[in-house]
Amino acid sequence: MCSGSWLSLPAHRITAEGVYRASAAVDSVYIDRLLPAATVSGGDFTAYLMARLGIRRLPPDFRYRVAVAGSQIRIGGRVSELPAEARAALNPLVVWLAPEAWLEAQVELVPAGREAVRFHLRSASVEGIPVPEPVLASVMAGVGEQYPALTKTGRDLLVQIPPGAAMRLVDGGVTLVGPPATPAPP
Secondary structure, rough: OOOOOHHOOOOOOOHHHEEEEEEEEHHHHHHHHOOOEEEEEEEHHHHHHHHHHOOOOOOOOOOEEEEEEOOOEEEEEEEEHHHHHHHHHHHHHHOOOOOOOEEEEEEEEEEOOEEEEEEEEEEEEEOOOEOOHHHHHHHHHHHHHHHHEOOOOEEEEEEEEEOHHHEEEOOOEEEEEOOOOOOOOO
C-alpha cells in the first residue's frame, strides 16, 4: 500500500472470484444455515457488495485494495487504477487529480435495525488529505442517483440479514454470524 496509514495493515484484492466466495459464505450462514458463522476477507466482501450495487464486471487487473481493522474498512488505490465505470461515477472528484494520486475511502459498518446492517462511507481522502464534506456529499449524491441500491446520499448501502443474525468487522475481514438455532419440534 502506498499511503502511510496502510503500511501495517494486511490488504486484500477485490476480484471477480471474491464475489463467489463471499456469496457462498453468505448463503451458508444466512440462507442455508449450514454454518453458524464464517469470516470473509475484506477484498472478497467488497467485491460482493460491488456486485450487489450492480457492478457486473470487475477487471482482472483491478488494483484497489481493502484493509479491515477495528471498526473500519479502508479501500484505496491510484486514480489511474479505477475501472472506467468508477472513474465516470466519481468524475467530479477525480477529473482534477493526477493519475498517480492515491484515493482512499473509509467505510464503517453499523447496525440498521433488527434485520439490516449499513455500510456507511464515513470519509474519503486524496493523498492523505480529507475530501471536504461539501465536495464529498455532492459527488456521492450523484453516485447515489446512478446506483439505486445506495441511499439517496450515495454514502450508505443497506444489507438485509436474518433476524437474530449479525455482521461484524474483524481484522482482515467481515464475520457473518447466523441466527440462533431454533430447537427441533418435539
